[in-house]
Amino acid sequence: MLRDITKERSALVFIEFQQEWLADDGILQQRLIKDREPFRAAVENGARIIASARANGWTVVHAGLDLSADPGYLLFNGGHDVLGLRQAIPRAGTWQDKGAGRAAPFAPLDGEFVVAGRSGASVLKNSTLDPFLRNRRIDTLFLMGFATHVCVESSLREAHDMGYNAYLVEDACAAFERAQHEHVRKHVVHHFGAETDTAELTAFMEG
Known part of the structure; x- marks a missing residue:
């Protein structure tokens, strides 16, 4: 149940709603997604949430990964010895040019924050997200995106350790397989935050 939450101190964090995952020819879409029904549902629910957030004036954060300016992947030593x-x-x-792009409804609008500088699985790792949140006095995060058991889980864990209250919007996330998603829900979330879903969150934002 959502309570003691205010619009002013909350942010909706959309993790990797980008073409690597969303486009039919996206590398990650083609190679990794095995259970496509929950993945498609997560995208549809993400679209519902971002529309509601925009209509009701909630803070929207686009927390993706874009390495287009680093074609040699120097950030990761070119993949050598790591x-x-x-x-x-x-x-x-991955995460170059087209794959790093965003399409409607997940293309950032004016006034929405686009995270930069990320260097790890967590969207908070060495990125501009933490200073943005602290400068806005935001302490509650709603996490959505891909993949549940990789970057979303990493972000949930780090948000907890940095002092944020974080909610997994469970039906706006997806993993490669349904079992991976359910493992995070059953065994991980309660240690580091809490869970909500699209219906509850949109009703709260619109209430």
Whole structure:
């Protein structure tokens, strides 16, 4: 149940609603998404939420990843002598140009904050998101996006450790497989935040 939350001290954080995931020819869309029904539902619910947020004056944050200005992936040492996503991203050639792009309704509008400088799985890692939130006196985050068990979970954990109250909007997130998503819901969320869904959140914003 949402309570003791104000519009002025909250932000809706849209994590990687970008073409790598959303376009039919997106590299991550093609290679990683196995359970497509919950993924499509998450995109549709994200669209409902961003429309409601815009209509009701809530803070919208676009927390993606764009490495177009670093074609050699120097940030990640070109994928050499590193592990995990720092190796996988350069090998896959993701988050460059078209893949990093955004399409309506997730293209940023004037007055919406676009996160820059991110260097990790968490959208808070070395990025401009934390100073933006603190300068706005925002302490409550609603997290949505992809993938639930990777960047969304990493962001949830880091938000907790940095002192934010974070909600996973569970039906506006998706993982590669449904079981991965449900694992985060069952075993992770309650340690680091709480959960809500599209119906509850939009009703609260519009109430």
